[in-house]
Amino acid sequence: MKKIEAVIKPFKLEDVKDALTEIGVFGMTVTEVRGFGRQKGHKEAYRGTEYTVEFLPKTKIEVVVPDNLAERVVETLIRTAKTGSIGDGKIFVMNLSEVIRIRTGETGDRAL
Amino acid sequence: MKKIEAVIKPFKLEDVKDALTEIGVFGMTVTEVRGFGRQKGHKEAYRGTEYTVEFLPKTKIEVVVPDNLAERVVETLIRTAKTGSIGDGKIFVMNLSEVIRIRTGETGDRAL
Amino acid sequence: MKKIEAVIKPFKLEDVKDALTEIGVFGMTVTEVRGFGRQKGHKEAYRGTEYTVEFLPKTKIEVVVPDNLAERVVETLIRTAKTGSIGDGKIFVMNLSEVIRIRTGETGDRAL
Amino acid sequence: MKTIAQQRVIVSLLMVSGIVAWMTLGVAVNGVMAQTTTEAPPATSAPAPGGTPPTAAPAPPAKIDTGDTAWVLTSSALVLAMTAPGLALFYGGMVREKNALGTIMQSFIILCLISVQWVLWGYSLSFGPDVKGIVGSLAWMGLNGVAMDQPNADYAATIPHQAYMIFQAMFAVITVALISGAYAERMKFSSFLVFSLLWATFIYDPLAHWVWGKGGWIGTNGGLGALDFAGGTVVHISSGVSGLACALVLGRRLGYGKEHMAPHNLPMTVLGASLLWFGWFGFNAGSAVAAGALATSAFVVTNTATAAAALAWMVAEWLYRGKPTVLGAASGAVAGLVAITPASGFVGPLSSIIIGAGAGFFCYVAVIVKSRLGYDDSLDAFGVHGIGGTWGALATGLFASKAINSGGADGLFFGNPGQLWLQFIAVLAAWVLAFVGTFVILKIVDWTMGLRVSNDEEQLGLDLSQHEERAYS
Amino acid sequence: MKTIAQQRVIVSLLMVSGIVAWMTLGVAVNGVMAQTTTEAPPATSAPAPGGTPPTAAPAPPAKIDTGDTAWVLTSSALVLAMTAPGLALFYGGMVREKNALGTIMQSFIILCLISVQWVLWGYSLSFGPDVKGIVGSLAWMGLNGVAMDQPNADYAATIPHQAYMIFQAMFAVITVALISGAYAERMKFSSFLVFSLLWATFIYDPLAHWVWGKGGWIGTNGGLGALDFAGGTVVHISSGVSGLACALVLGRRLGYGKEHMAPHNLPMTVLGASLLWFGWFGFNAGSAVAAGALATSAFVVTNTATAAAALAWMVAEWLYRGKPTVLGAASGAVAGLVAITPASGFVGPLSSIIIGAGAGFFCYVAVIVKSRLGYDDSLDAFGVHGIGGTWGALATGLFASKAINSGGADGLFFGNPGQLWLQFIAVLAAWVLAFVGTFVILKIVDWTMGLRVSNDEEQLGLDLSQHEERAYS
Amino acid sequence: MKTIAQQRVIVSLLMVSGIVAWMTLGVAVNGVMAQTTTEAPPATSAPAPGGTPPTAAPAPPAKIDTGDTAWVLTSSALVLAMTAPGLALFYGGMVREKNALGTIMQSFIILCLISVQWVLWGYSLSFGPDVKGIVGSLAWMGLNGVAMDQPNADYAATIPHQAYMIFQAMFAVITVALISGAYAERMKFSSFLVFSLLWATFIYDPLAHWVWGKGGWIGTNGGLGALDFAGGTVVHISSGVSGLACALVLGRRLGYGKEHMAPHNLPMTVLGASLLWFGWFGFNAGSAVAAGALATSAFVVTNTATAAAALAWMVAEWLYRGKPTVLGAASGAVAGLVAITPASGFVGPLSSIIIGAGAGFFCYVAVIVKSRLGYDDSLDAFGVHGIGGTWGALATGLFASKAINSGGADGLFFGNPGQLWLQFIAVLAAWVLAFVGTFVILKIVDWTMGLRVSNDEEQLGLDLSQHEERAYS
């Protein structure tokens, strides 16, 4: 099994979720994060004080899938999360040694 | 060392934490996440507009433990986080190549 | 490529970010988390009821870097996130099998 | 599932038939309405008998005073603000996030429900022509005969009768809403509506008559002579003790004593408490139904007692726990407001400091004790309003002074121990009516529609389960 | 980029020149200012004709009544609270977090902008000496001749003229602010400012004159005789229908119908709605410009209609969707407040229940229908104020009764069908002026400076793109 | 650790002994209290000399006017709302989340503390029988001789003396609370309490006497004749300049200039600013202590100046930084309210636009300059109240006109340059007393109990470290 983490622009979440569901992904976990990268931040000002905010709101999606589905997930992510402008985000893929479904105790691909 | 991530129902956190502490886990990191899976979401309505919310509030627990403790942690998680109804969540296990305690610079199992 | 996760004290984030940028890290993703560990929590009281809060606010930093940079990142993290008092946090290092930049589809070190 | 569906149907039908009934009634009585301006003037403006010599002017007809009217209207608006947004936020901030809206809704919709109930029958039951000292008759239903342009000297001689009516409406509203602190986070919305309507009609309206209605058996308007300037018994004991009954009958919240149930938004609670303080000037000083010395004095002691109570709670907590809390100070302020309420037209500023300090102290003790006894009065409706109201009603029997209000009475400390006894009777009557009455109503509602949400719904929270909304997105 | 820079320059210049102009004007007219206390008293204090016997005292000069003045000043403060914080929070809670501050700012800055506009020329255009029934003259610019120490009997005989002026100022303010519900979350700040200033000057001021100005062609102060006690046509139809024009001209928000656009903070919205209710007592009961029977009656029906409307919306929703919502109850309350506004000085409490219930029902339907039609009136400025105001203005023609206000008229149900026709004319006039006028102003602003923020800015949110601030950190 | 424990004991003892002392006092003076209604009427109702012919009625005793009383009571409630919830939220929204409750608490508990202090000795020190022009005597301690049912014509001839007293109480409260903007996010709660009590007693009370007390050396009630209608020197210069002293003595917040210290909740701040605006009508127009022409005029100029100031700050920011901010507009409004305060009873509407615009501009500059100078006046108590108050006091010397208030004076622009000089003296006196006095008090408190929380506590935040509570859960 592979765990695929993608950091994307928040407003892309719905599209990504729909596309992943279509290709047979049944679950995912989503976290609100702040990202720092090449995309430049924005200024904020409060009375006399100015701040440059370099961390931007991003959404992190974690999807665990059987090895054979991983590539399609990555492709789908690229396709749907892309806007073409800087800050679209990254995809990280890593190996999992085990997956368990808490409700049933099932493990491996059957737990997904 | 293993990193064990569990996505559970939020109100189970206290129980899980207590049980893990009992079996000798000394630390964990917790994140509020939103989960999408087989559990169906709920409807929301604001004046004329209805939304179906498919992402549900979940809690993600990350625990890093020595390899030999991993199995007991997984068992404990299953035992304490289970309600038996859909949406109880998943456990993901992965290998870590290194752990360091920032305060002391200790590494490996001693860093836990 | 390595993924380095560090759980640190929230007010250290600016320092850490600056130091990492200096050694050539161009991106990172940050999450607000709550940590449980040796650092003791605090009490809260609301009218007749007292709570002991054992989960403390922490900040999790995720940085993905080429293998050769990993060690310097860890060193930098230790140096800048350390206060010397309990609760400074941990660093976890793990292997990634792939990294992709969504905007361009670039993979591997070039995606960073 | 079927029963839920059935209940929904029943409730829906009830609601609809209610609305329809109102409208029919509305149209029917429409003619009457036109006459609300022409209420036959009571005794005060009776035509002077023919033979009166011209030099002896006839008793002038009761005249509307613009200053008094301005003050009572302003006060009515202030008391409205106590319920919403005041109480709604005070309570709303103290619950968990998942119940924030549901809790706010309870205050808000009670404001709507009782505002209409009051106009249709509540005011008549409370202040209408006396029936054996127990209740008002239904003669003033739909405000029939409640003039918009003439005073009713039985209640307020210098403002339009309707001004007095609407001022009192706000009291009925907030009393019902105060109870919601006791059953917060677990009551079914439909049952809550029915309970509130019944409670207003069968507990509040009679009790208001006993104490304030012309001819009511307890009060000073033809009764025993127990003092209650602005509602210690009528408002606070009644809601607080009913809250206790609710807490006992409904039982504890799921996870009580185990889960973290910290207030989700204390700034909201402090905002609510501050608005309560602000609005309470209308409550107490407005109860003088005139803008003069009595209103001024009530205003001053209200402010002073409140401040003293907040300080007292804070100090008590500081000594007992080691830290003064913000929720404590806010709670103390509310306790002080509660306790000074019955006394506010009868005591001076220094007495008010003692009454306030006592309230802060006693209510803090009550709250501490509660968490030992283990019943779940979620937001301390009883601890603050029941205890604070009881202390205030009794303290009125201690500190009242005719030097402040010649129309009142002296208390124990001013040489009249009998007053304390009268106060005690009033307290007892209010406790019994509130506790027994609420118990009966709850049992009836429980048997017919159920009181609590299901466990799943409670876990999910009132916002999503009762209203399909979330407070924050 | 260049055009943006240019626009900024233009706007800046406009603003600066405005400020400078005001100041110059200020200094210039400074002398005049000193005379605002010495306005030649109007007809009311005309010298008694020579032949009057000395014993028969001449008609006493109009005298300021302290009670009435207290009430109107209080009411003015209450109406201010309707815009900020009331409306600011009501709207602010309903938008997404990224637009929270920008939306709140719209109400807040309109309060500032129109307060100054009103003093400089708005009051004169609305209430100044009549010009052919269409508009007031500029004679009262800078409050020249608007006395601080004498009444103007044409508008309010017992309070200083300036008290009436400032009370009316608050009406102008909130009307402009109400529109912002329609274009929320997408309008450029600079264009919004210009639009608001133009709208106030060219739509609101004339319309207020038509209905309330001495000599205005529609109202009861020398016109056709259409009734509008506190602003059904002037305030609610005008803002609601203008909102519709805005929604149509600006187009939908990015992602409308696809993205989750749930209100980010409903407790804030309920707080806003409650403050609107609270302040509305000043709006309606204050419109009696005296603290007596009429104010009392307006107060009572305002409260009753509002409550009934909230219940009606809730029940309608419960039946139609299966759950009663908190936003629904709050929206219903506002709908009720809107609908009772024109009627509040002319109808009795039972009629007000029907008017309120109708408002709750009709506005709920409007909101449901909107989501079918697909135009994006973001926060239902039209659905609530346009529809509610129209219903209220017509309902005034149904339920008005001289028994309530002898200075008013009877409606259809009290035997005078002609009044309904007059109301219809007033409604039509307000619709046409508002829709056409707003359309023209929007087009002009669009051509010169553009109405909407760029897509990127909309994505980022108004808070960061227009103000470089975040609501919550 | 030991010292902390010791301090806690000391503080606790102090608090307890205080409370106990109050109570004792309370009981002791209880008898006196009964006499508050029977204050020997002052000169105004002195018996007419024997020889007066019976037909010439003796000067009628001062009579309570219901309209004036209604207005002053309403105003008192409004001014209370300025401190809590107004200022509490205005400041509370501007700090970081971890200090939200602690900051809100400062305003709230000052309201409690000073309300009691005022009744016990504050009012007497400020307004009691004059002692050499410097301070009031202690004759009116515990409101001894402050009648609830008779006016004191020295201060307000048509309302009960206690009404004037409680109105003034709210001024004392907010002045002390305003300072908290300067030391926000770092002051120890116990020290803060002691500081506030000392400051109120030794700075505020004498200064109020100087300017407003009968016989005070600066004001128009027997003094030099400097004008301060509603508190430019007494309230704003005193609090603002004291804030500067606090900022300098306490030093900067940990991480100042490095950490992100953005306001955690700007909607809360705008809500607070709006409530300040709302309540300020009571502050300024209430200062007429009657509901007539003067109150009306003060109301009008208050609203106009505020609006102009918000626009001016916004424009200044737009030009200087490129974007108008919401916090800027809100801050500008507060600056305008501050600046018009001393002038509000003496200037006309056009002058008020200039005063307001000046305030917005000068205070924005002050805030910009501060961030260059590097002292940490966290929430700009000095920048807004110190600078705005000084500008307002001087501007009163420029724009005052006897045409507005014949009991006032003309300013420079109306031909009386001397008035500006008087204003300057008043400003100087207030600056010196506030700065030096605050400095001394701070040093004393620092030596005995320490002013700041420890570094760890500051890092953790006031909410958890001082109160063991969190604002949001």
Ligand SMILES: Nc1ncnc2c1ncn2[C@@H]1O[C@H](COP(=O)(O)OP(=O)(O)O)[C@@H](O)[C@H]1O
């Ligand atoms: N090395 C990295 N490690 C972890 N997260 C990263 C890294 N680089 C980028 N990110 C995440 O990806 C987001 C987008 O990166 P950015 O460099 O701004 O644009 P792009 O992905 O288009 O090159 C960042 O906001 C951050 O959350």
Ligand SMILES: Nc1ncnc2c1ncn2[C@@H]1O[C@H](COP(=O)(O)OP(=O)(O)O)[C@@H](O)[C@H]1O
């Ligand atoms: N493939 C997956 N990848 C990542 N997270 C998942 C995946 N499947 C489920 N989850 C997480 O587990 C939670 C529970 O899953 P769900 O399918 O609803 O119930 P169950 O675990 O009982 O089968 C989801 O809300 C989601 O957070």
Ligand SMILES: Nc1ncnc2c1ncn2[C@@H]1O[C@H](COP(=O)(O)OP(=O)(O)O)[C@@H](O)[C@H]1O
């Ligand atoms: N075994 C673990 N697995 C995951 N996170 C951990 C673990 N141990 C500690 N942490 C994280 O590190 C933080 C600091 O740990 P703690 O034991 O308090 O102090 P220290 O790192 O100085 O020993 C914790 O709050 C928690 O977030």
